Amino acid sequence: MTSAGEPICARSNASPTDPNLTLELWSRAGDVVVVRQALAAIAEVLELSGPDVADIATVLTEACNNVVVHAYPPDEPGPLNVEFAFAPGLLVVTVSDLGCGIAAHHEEPRAGGGRLGIPMMVALARSVEFSDPGQRGTRVQFTFDVGTVESDLLLDRPAWTRRPQLAEDHVAAGGAIVTASPGRLAAVALARVARVLAGRARFTAAGLEDVDRVSRQIAREVAAEGPHRALTCGIVVAPRSIELCTFARLTSIEGDESAALEVSNESGITRAMLGAR
């Protein structure tokens, strides 16, 4: 398996508007599923009702599909980033890309008639804000009403993370980078995202349970380092195996022989490699 790279420390001074969950993905149809599964994790933590989740999922699916279909030239897909941030009573979701820009999205005629477009997103979200972050790319920010957000989920102080550098190649090749806090969101989010990627790598149900257990364990290890600690985990996907790269110590699962698991630790980066079973 290719190297996860040298460790670098980043994002040490987050602000209260910092996202609780960030997904670094690629503009391909399969990654829209990853976004929806991450939303399912958010919904689980916020205890959202089914219809509310369905509304948000519809909007996010549409926004991400826009990126997949329109943001990049057909043969040159690029990054798809999604951020979820909690605020009192609100969930703020930002979908961004480094593609051809908002104008091109907007003017694109909607073929097929049956597809949903920007008016639908505007109707379902509390607010929608488009912005052109610069030379390249598009950024769309949605706000949804979600009722009470428990106080431990609101980042009242900076969360910091240590981020294993993960080459863009890995994300382009089917992987993802997940950054999340607090720990209880990180556990569910990492588990759900890793499960999708493992499913794509043809894992069995038993293999998925290994992935689930190790993901939650990683999140626990990181959360144990301190109350304002965010998890960053790079997920590298290969046929019938996935690798979770973090700075978590993972001593508690090294001896876990029930899983098809191999843990290695080099220059502080822990890499948990799981097989499909």
Place this chain on the structure above:
Amino acid sequence: MTYQALVDARQTGHGEAELLARWHEHGDERARDQLVRMHLPLARKLARRYVRSSEPFDDLLQVASLGLLKAIDRFDPERGAPLRSFAVPTILGEMRRYFRDCGWSVHVPRGAQERALRVRDAQIRLTNELGGEPDVVRLAEYLEIDVEQVLDALYALRSYESVSLDAVVCAEDDESVSFVDLLGGEDERFELVELGAVAAAAIRELPRREQLMVKLRYIDELTQAEIATRVGLSQMQVSRVLRRSLERLQAIAQEEA
């Protein structure tokens, strides 16, 4: 009578057959009670498999006992198999029905629940047919649903039942039987037993080739791959034909019932 004595009696076969005859033919309730006592350890063992779910053990044992009673009442000694082999799927069936109706430890929407159970069944079926656990993509192909739906179903099942498919059910017996063994093979035949005589008539209404394939699978107990070689189809096609045949048999049986 001690438990060991009961086991001995069961192994010789006389005790059980005699008790069954006394209950079935003469309505001797004492014989039935004795049969229940004989097999209660089995019910307890199966109920224990679900202990990590949110249900209290007492309730689980009660459901398992109910399954045992049903098995004793419906068992047909003419079929030659021991009561135990019929009781296991009956008890598990009863427990699964119970969980289906009220046992979900977190709220899972109804449609998702049903899909989760279909995924669960497909998992067991394919595990038996392929001789190993199917991967997620294979499950999706088999059920003709999205991989995402399979993932959701498996995630929902996590909260429903934490028993591993490979968990050994009867470790203290000589033979170790895993959960998969019990649920899969026995289950299919159990369905056929329930269809009973109606099925026998219904099978004759199937096209020739399907009759043959059903016979090869459920009477001769060949694997789908073996059947595929014999009839010159792919294993996937055999799987589809069998599934369709079973559905058709069920429909015919229901019509006639």
